[in-house]
Amino acid sequence: MSVVVVGSVAFDSIKTPTGSIDETLGGSAVHFSLAASLFGPVRLVGVVGSDFPAEHRDLLSSRGIDLEGLETVEGGETFRWSGEYHRDMDQRDTLSVELNVFEDFEPKIPRSYRGGNFLFLGNGSPVTQASVLDQMDNAPLVVVDTMDLWIQTARSELESLLGRVDLLVLNEQEASLLSDEKNVVKAGRIIQKMGPRFVVIKQGQHGSLISHRGGEVSLPALPLAEVEDPTGAGDSFAGGMLGALSRASSSDLDSLKVSVAWGTVTASFCCQGFGVAGILSADRELLQERFEQYRKMIDLGTASIPQLAP
Amino acid sequence: MSVVVVGSVAFDSIKTPTGSIDETLGGSAVHFSLAASLFGPVRLVGVVGSDFPAEHRDLLSSRGIDLEGLETVEGGETFRWSGEYHRDMDQRDTLSVELNVFEDFEPKIPRSYRGGNFLFLGNGSPVTQASVLDQMDNAPLVVVDTMDLWIQTARSELESLLGRVDLLVLNEQEASLLSDEKNVVKAGRIIQKMGPRFVVIKQGQHGSLISHRGGEVSLPALPLAEVEDPTGAGDSFAGGMLGALSRASSSDLDSLKVSVAWGTVTASFCCQGFGVAGILSADRELLQERFEQYRKMIDLGTASIPQLAP
Numbered sequence: 225m226s227v228v229v230v231g232s233v234a235f236d237s238i239k240t241p242t243g244s245i246d247e248t249l250g251g252s253a254v255h256f257s258l259a260a261s262l263f264g265p266v267r268l269v270g271v272v273g274s275d276f277p278a279e280h281r282d283l284l285s286s287r288g289i290d291l292e293g294l295e296t297v298e299g300g301e302t303f304r305w306s307g308e309y310h311r312d313m314d315q316r317d318t319l320s321v322e323l324n325v326f327e328d329f330e331p332k333i334p335r336s337y338r339g340g341n342f343l344f345l346g347n348g349s350p351v352t353q354a355s356v357l358d359q360m361d362n363a364p365l366v367v368v369d370t371m372d373l374w375i376q377t378a379r380s381e382l383e384s385l386l387g388r389v390d391l392l393v394l395n396e397q398e399a400s401l402l403s404d405e406k407n408v409v410k411a412g413r414i415i416q417k418m419g420p421r422f423v424v425i426k427q428g429q430h431g432s433l434i435s436h437r438g439g440e441v442s443l444p445a446l447p448l449a450e451v452e453d454p455t456g457a458g459d460s461f462a463g464g465m466l467g468a469l470s471r472a473s474s475s476d477l478d479s480l481k482v483s484v485a486w487g488t489v490t491a492s493f494c495c496q497g498f499g500v501a502g503i504l505s506a507d508r509e510l511l512q513e514r515f516e517q518y519r520k521m522i523d524l525g526t527a528s529i530p531q532l533a534p
Numbered sequence: 535m536s537v538v539v540v541g542s543v544a545f546d547s548i549k550t551p552t553g554s555i556d557e558t559l560g561g562s563a564v565h566f567s568l569a570a571s572l573f574g575p576v577r578l579v580g581v582v583g584s585d586f587p588a589e590h591r592d593l594l595s596s597r598g599i600d601l602e603g604l605e606t607v608e609g610g611e612t613f614r615w616s617g618e619y620h621r622d623m624d625q626r627d628t629l630s631v632e633l634n635v636f637e638d639f640e641p642k643i644p645r646s647y648r649g650g651n652f653l654f655l656g657n658g659s660p661v662t663q664a665s666v667l668d669q670m671d672n673a674p675l676v677v678v679d680t681m682d683l684w685i686q687t688a689r690s691e692l693e694s695l696l697g698r699v700d701l702l703v704l705n706e707q708e709a710s711l712l713s714d715e716k717n718v719v720k721a722g723r724i725i726q727k728m729g730p731r732f733v734v735i736k737q738g739q740h741g742s743l744i745s746h747r748g749g750e751v752s753l754p755a756l757p758l759a760e761v762e763d764p765t766g767a768g769d770s771f772a773g774g775m776l777g778a779l780s781r782a783s784s785s786d787l788d789s790l791k792v793s794v795a796w797g798t799v800t801a802s803f804c805c806q807g808f809g810v811a812g813i814l815s816a817d818r819e820l821l822q823e824r825f826e827q828y829r830k831m832i833d834l835g836t837a838s839i840p841q842l843a844p
Contacts, residue, residue, distance in 0.1 A: 312716040313716075313717075406622040407622075407758075407759060407760075407761070408757075429718070430737065430740035431740070431741070433757060441757075442754035442755060442832075443832065444754045447752050468840055481834065485834055523833070523834075524792050524832070524833075525792070530778055532572070532573070532819075532822045532825075
């Protein structure tokens with residue numbers, strides 16, 4: 225089973241306390257695709273300008289990412305973003321945004337992408353996200369990302385989109401804003417009532433929370449002493465999660481839990497290099513190794529558990 | 535094996551967004567003892583005034599807590615604390631502190647407590663904590679709690695104490711202050727170099743991190759939709775952790791990991807009632823049930839894990 229992703233393709237300029245990089249390959253669809261491609265085939269839908277170099281296309285293609293859905297606007301310029309992280313890497317300031325060809329992006333889903341694939345709608349206007357859903361013949365699993373901008377400016381469009389999706393992935397602050405609730409468990413339950421079967425709340429270095437019909441599952445992050453650049457970590461997390469789900473061809477709670485663990489491990493690679501360098505440093509073997517390390521870390525075994533009752 | 539705890543016994547007045555309570559039984563030694571007593575025998579060292587009622591003693595005794603080490607200062611008044619929690623329950627303001635008999639507390643360890651027990655030094659001056667260590671003949675495991683006040687005002691005394699303890703338990707802000715490092719993984723490593731074999735960093739609703747000689751273990755909290763009153767959660771966590779360790783009569787990493795999980799589950803009860811009501815609502819059967827639920831929550835199994843390599 226393939227994963228189809230619709231999102232941004234960008235040039236990112238990033239500053240962190242340890243370094244900086246200019247106009248490097250980025251964007252939600254790129255980070256997601258590179259992560260998901262570690263698990264299986266990915267089909268990308270996005271838009272770039274004629275300034276988007278062949279080497280970037282070659283890189284994506286070489287990772288098994290289908291670019292039939294990557295539109296090029298002749299004479300247009302690719303989306304540019306720049307941002308700066310501060311000492312604790314938890315907060316970032318956006319320094320500039322040039323939407324360029326992304327501003328009027330109307331995703332066109334190639335016929336070959338439309339049936340039977342898991343779909344990820346990267347952060348974007350809920351109206352655009354809904355237009356993608358309208359074009360799909362059949363997507364067994366629809367996962368959506370969003371951000372504070374859309375919660376604040378397009379809440380009713382977002383809420384009607386949520387009635388059509390299986391899983392919403394968002395961060396803690398966004399969950400609190402969308403639900404008007406500080407407690408993350410309650411926030412997940414409120415958002416679930418808006419439609420999605422699952423809500424996955426990303427908590428950065430504090431892991432993630434899955435809100436499902438029967439309760440909640442909380443999983444830790446992988447402890448990292450060195451974070452080079454967290455840009456794209458959320459999309460890498462989603463890419464790893466959807467990649468693992470598509471490999472399992474399943475979307476029940478047990479599969480989702482294991483897939484969130486895969487997403488967690490995938491995102492840890494993303495944080496360890498600037499731009500896409502972190503995720504490019506991963507291969508299947510390294511990923512599998514780190515997953516085993518993560519599984520072992522949270523495995524409580526059974527032998528050493530003192531029985532208390534009766 | 536018993537657990538010996540040295541710490542405060544207090545009357546707490548607590549305000550939260552959902553309610554308030556006046557002069558209820560509290561203090562680090564009380565919260566710790568009630569939690570640890572769910573696992574086995576506890577011996578308490580503390581001080582109260584003559585205003586400390588017999589019903590509180592009876593309650594503690596009825597839970598198997600030995601009060602030979604609870605000193606009463608005739609004519610003195612028991613330590614009083616009052617505080618207020620805000621909407622997200624993560625932050626609290628101390629409204630007033632009356633140290634009373636706790637101000638000149640010089641812990642005297644009864645002879646019967648001195649040998650072969652696991653020791654918990656609740657938050658207090660590192661000089662006082664060291665004086666307790668001096669009185670012990672043999673404590674196979676010494677666990678210490680501290681707070682920002684001592685890090686700021688008695689750093690050198692704290693650092694020399696840390697050379698004599700096995701495990702330091704503290705929260706994220708305190709770890710950052712003590713290590714001058716924002717990254718929690720690095721902070722744990724720096725503190726470990728000050729002496730303790732293990733550093734357990736409490737992250738509240740985000741779980742906890744164990745820093746050990748070979749790396750880190752991160753475990754999530756139990757997701758709670760309703761938090762009535764977090765007062766004493768940190769001490770209940772430590773009490774559950776040490777209770778489980780003493781039951782296992784072991785302090786290797788695997789035992790510690792499982793014990794941190796028990797501490798996490800124990801603390802979740804503490805948060806669900808005002809003062810000590812939360813922990814008093816737990817019994818061994820309920821604790822065991824919730825532990826199984828926690829273990830299942832983070833169990834990734836093996837069946838549904840997609841193998842990626844080679």
